[in-house]
Amino acid sequence: MNKISSILSRSQDKQKRGRVLSFAIVIIAYIIIEIMLKTGSLSSLFSSLLVPVTCYVVAAIGLNLNVGISGELNLGQAGFMSVGAFCAVCVSGILAGTVTAGIPRLIISMICGAALAAFFGFLIGIPVLKLQGDYLAIVTLAFGQIIKSVFMNAYIGIDSEGLHYSFVDSSFKLQPGGKMLLNGPMGATGTAKIANFTVGIVLIIIALLIVYNLMFSRSGRAIMAARDNRIAAESVGIPISRTKMLAFVVSAALAGAAGALYGLNYSTLVPNKFDFNTSILILVYVVLGGLGNMTGTIISTVILILLPELLRSLQDYRMLIYAVVLILIMLVTNNEQLKSKWKSLTGRKAKGGASNG
Amino acid sequence: MQFLSYLINGLGLGSVYAIIALGYTMVYGIAKMLNFAHGDIIMVGAYIAFFAITKFSLPFPAALMAAILVCTVLGVVIERLAYKPLRQATSLAVLITAIGVSYFLQNGAQILWSSSSKVFPSVISSGEIRLGSASVSYLTLITIATCIVVMICLTLFINKTKTGSAMRACSEDKGASMLMGINVNRIISITFAIGSGLAAIASVLLASTYPSVYPTMGSMPGIKAFTAAVFGGIGSIPGAFVGGLILGIIEIFAKAYISTQLSDAIVFAVLIVILLIKPTGLLGKKINVKV
Known part of the structure; x- marks a missing residue:
């Protein structure tokens, strides 16, 4: 009995350490990058990547909840990002006259984006469930x-008479001073760029808090039980469909918030940006980082986004190498077999390093 | 009667999807993996046929054979190098590897043959046949005929030959088939070879219908064919055939009667509705012949 409880507490310690580690990594990375930004030692290419990286990290954390914790393969995370992004762009465009300050407008838009994505997640x-x-x-x-x-066929405009929309073409006439919010295949143009890196980092921390709280709560354990053995979980009275739905909706909401931040970081955004390949890319971040491992997801997302940029000097070959x-x-x-070979290789290297040092 | 010509065009497009979906469904049935690189094998096949016809001025049948040969070898090599080491790994790991292979093929093609699209020569005569008031191009008829021939040959192969029954055995229980003396690795290689060969046939038909060849040309037909395979019940060969045809018909009808731009949305919406009614696809579980 004592042994079991000691094993349990040890594994809880380990989980706790993992949680603290992921928050620590995010905060330390933020501090380092802020210092680099202040001293101007960050190239413009990398500073332009900062907000997109935080968006993809949040979307990947959401997907990891779905794929890793809930155990359901999701190939449409970019769809939820798209819903969040275009919703946020529209909300931000509508509020441009009333809420002039950037940050409150950004937060309202992100909440709307997340809510709409969560609604689609529910649908x-x-x-x-079936x-x-x-x-x-x-x-x-x-x-x-x-x-x-x-979204390729959505035309939404706003003017003094209110909103106009069409799914055929932009045939509706806008009053003078009106503005097109969405323009079919051209997407959203002329968006005010109100996203910033700090909000992105805060969003990552909120996402981590939500996911960790869910994972280590009663519903989180139910979600994992449903993943590990559906029948056994059902037989002890876990409502499978409700727990899976919870994970799915939270995951969609996180993707929506991430998409909202992404959409408000660029002045133009085309619907093609969030296609199947983007969904797959986010899935790659999650699987490489480790299913259910949020720290791993953050690290692999950052590395895999930076890798093609670091390989830029190789030009055409960079995606091939990727x-x-x-x-x-x-x-x-x-x-x-390869795993053990790799281990023996790195093991030898470590030993060699120790004897040298 | 516009309806009839739409229906036949839909069958033509559906035949291409069906041939591609057969490759997906066979690989899934035997290796239990989603081969996302399948669409890119189509692209390679189209490039090989294109160069065989334009650069080496080979006759059409020879070009087709070259495409089939290259794709078959490519499929087997990919399986050996990338998928075989992962036989014991989780299905997600194999899925990501397949995505890696897909990126590799697309970017390799971009480096080798540039990303600009090339015009595929019209090798199949562009004549038309009148059926009552509807006119149907030869190409569409040839596509449908090819699909039927492929389907018949494949069904015969799987049901009548020794290799075919070994395949069926593997799809049911790999461990037991190994004990019965079936070389499972060889069967998986053969499955990849057949699937990739079919992809080559589909590539030539696809490139003749939409005459442009470019490095990402395989991804959209690949996704649609994958959808078709799931639609019919993944792992089931008749399911892939039926699923492909229905998908093609829905797509052409949606384009003709509702909206060209929204046709993809309609196709996928119908798919979701059908999966809600029949959660394992049209011919899922019912069919015992799962290869």
């Missing part, structure tokens, strides 16, 4: 495609 979650495995994956894939084609690196990492981390 898509209904099939989630389907399993690859059939669920295809529904999320289909959702991403539908959202993309809907692909090879991706395949090799998957092979090394998942094949038993």
Whole structure:
């Protein structure tokens, strides 16, 4: 009995350490980057990447909740980002006259984006209750495609008479002084860039708080139990569909908030930005970082976004090398033989280093 | 009667999807993996056929054979190098590896053959046949005929030959088939070879219908065919055939009667509705022949 409780408390300690580590990494990274920004030692390329990186980190944390904790493959995370982004752009455009300060408008827009994405998450979650495995994956894939084609055909304008919208073309006439918010395939243009890096970091911390609180709560344990053994979980009275829905909606809301921040970071945003490839890219961040491991997700997202930029000098070959690196990492981390070889290699290296030092 | 010509065009497009979906569904049935690089094998096939016809001025059948040969070899090599080491790994790890292979093929093609699109020569005569008041191009008829021939050959192969029954055994229980003396690795290689060969056939039909060849040309048909495979019940060969045809018909009808731009949204919305009614796809579970 004592042994069990000591093992339990040790594993809880480990989880706690993991949690503290992820917050520490985010805060230390923020401080270092802020110092570098102040001293001007960050190239313009990297400083332009700061906000997108935080957006993808939040979206990936959300997806990890879905794929890692809840165990459901989601191929449409970019769809939820898209909903959040275009909703936020519209809200920000509508509020431009009334709420002039950037930060409050950004926060209101992000909340609206997250709420709308959560609503869509709920709608898509209904099939989630019925389907399993690859059939669920295809529904999320289909959702991403539908959202993309809907925004490709959405025309929304605002003028003194209120909102105008159409799904055919921009045939409606706007009063003088009116403004197009969404312009079909051209997307949102002329958006006020009100996103900033600090808000992104705060969003990451909020996302981590939400996900950790969920993971280590009663509902979180129910979600993981439903993932590990659906039948056993059901037999002890866990409402499977409700717990899975919870994870799905929270994941969608985080993606929506991330998308909102992303959308308000650029003056133009096309619907094609959030296509199937983006969903897949976020999935790659999650799987490489480790399922259910939020610290790993943050690190792998940052590395994988920076990798193509660091390889920029190789020009055309950079994405080819990126692909090879991706395949090799998957092979090394998942094949038993290669894994042991890798371990012996790095082990020898470490020993060599110790004797030298 | 516009309806009839739309229907036949839909069957034509659906036949291409069906041939691609067969590759997806066979690989899924045997190796239990979603091969996301399948769409990019189509792209490679289209490039090979393009160069065979324009650079080496080979006749069309020879170009088709070259494409099939290259794609088959490519499929087997990819399986050996990237997927075989991951036989024991989780399905997500294999999925990410397949995505890596897909990036590799797309970017490799971009470096080798540049990202600008090339015009595929029209090799199949552009004549038309009149069926009552509807006119149908030869190309559409050839596409439908090819799909039917492929389907018949594949069904015969799987049901009548020894390799075919080994495939069925593997899809049901890999461990038991190994004990029965079936070389599972060889069967998986053969499955990849057949799937990739079919992708080559589909690539030539696709490039003839929409005559442009570019490095990302395979991704959208790939996603649609994957959808078709799930639609029909993934792992089921008749399911992939039926799913592909229905998907093609829905797409053409949506384009013709509702909206060209929203056709993709309609196709995927119908898919979600059908999965809500039949959660394992049209011919899921019912069919025992799962390969």
